[in-house]
Amino acid sequence: MSVEGRKLGDRYEVISRVGGGGMAVVYKARDVLLNRYVAIKVLNESLSNDSEFVRRFSREAQAAASLSHPSVVSVYDVGQENHTHYIVMEYIEGPTLKEYIQQYSPLTSEEIVSIASQICDALAHAHENQIVHRDIKPHNILLGYNGRAKVTDFGIARATSSSTITQAGSVMGSVHYFSPEQARGGLIGEKSDIYSLGVVLYEMVTGELPFDGDSAISVAMKHLQEPVIDPEKLNPDVPQSIHHIILKALEKDPDQRFESARAMKHELDAVFHYDRMEEPPLRTHRDGDLDKTIPAMKGLGHAATEESKKSPSKVGDQTLANLERLRQVPADKDQTMLGRTVVWLENVQANMPWWQKLLFGLFTFFVIIALAVFAFDAVMGWMGQDTAEVPDVVGKSRAEAVEVLKDKGISVGDVNEEPSSEKKGTVIEQSEQEGAELGEGESIDLTVSTGSEKAGEHEQEQKEMVEVKDYIGEWESNIQGAGYEIEIIYWPHSSKTGKAFASDPAPGEKVEKGGTVRVWISNPTEGKKKIPPPNQ
Structure with missing residues (x-):
């Protein structure tokens, strides 16, 4: 309630x-x-x-x-x-780190170091007070609009002296950010938080999770057995020193990770030290396992951290600018990119002499005029409007007709239903004839057969019908037919990837025994078949 x-x-x-x-x-x-x-x-x-x-x-x-x-x-x-x-x-007014990563990934090196260093500082403080968080993930990191990162949700935290790691028979925490010892059901300590932070760092650098799978068990097994893909392959623009820190934090063996969160913070704070700017890549063995030796980390430690504190680096400035844009225009990627461009132009102009500023201003003025004319032309159609030739969709199913028209840039307007001898759901009439020219984006109306009532009654008597099960919200692997065949169709949707969100016929409707039921599965990438779900 x-x-x-x-x-x-x-x-x-x-x-x-x-x-x-x-x-x-x-x-x-x-x-x-x-x-x-x-x-x-x-x-x-x-x-x-x-x-x-x-x-x-x-x-x-x-x-x-x-x-x-x-x-x-x-x-x-x-x-x-x-x-x-x-x-x-x-109360922290601002997004979670997960929301921030989704909006801006991959993050800049300065943002990564600034945010991760603050998280390390918080973990070091917790560990020094004998508290292990055990559920470090970007969802549990809040970013205030002042750029301060704050760790929250100690819901499954325990004192380091406790050995209990399960609740109601299952391992606690979020499987994508599990440490191998969590996945194994072993004793969880401070280095488990370091591993989870390594996963968060990996996500900030690449925009992806190091391990993913169809089930929690498959993800947990990857944490235990599979080597992580070197983040440098996904984002070579980030300094080698950051890649080294991630890979050391993600070691399967806790003894190979950082000794403490404080030690990891020292390495992060030393990233922009001049000795590390040309750091070479990690050596690898033939079997693909990462070399345990990381030469560039030698001798920096606390001294490098103190040096980095004296550096004039503006660590966190980018974060503040992005957070301010999120406050003004939340969750709008296009306007965010425009905001980044405006900030870049402002910074460039600030360092120009007066005559360059004048030329830059004139250039900007003409660019704005050109963009305005182009936008007005696009809206009003001064240069002519693209046209599309209407295809013949009579005889096709409603879903197929919609897809054919969509490929031509033509949308479907009203869809009327009438009884006919044609199969139910078949297009029997279209408002614009084949070959007619329509402006791109214009629509045509369709008339769809509801089937013959008498024929339908006769078929009902002759053929055995079965009720369609409710698959909405089910994982793909759990979907099976019940006297009929299942046709899986992948389609982008707001539901969780791999879950069903629609079926045709709908749940509770009847289908001929041995017939086919289409089930649409949420998938952000292009589907295997371009058949839209009902009502789209």
């Missing part, structure tokens, strides 16, 4: 929901006593009677409250009102 509009503890006015998961929901609220915004994490009421979940929720509050660090989300209060358990935390 939502708590929006309620006042918890006679102090916190809940304003709106800002996120959540299977265990709890996070709300934005106002502390009326101190007149400030806070974030309130509320345990789902369905779990409030589960003593283990309540203990875990309480453990999160205790773990986070025991830490005091600028890169850890602060816990202000904890409370219970009837069956509502809640934690009051610092």
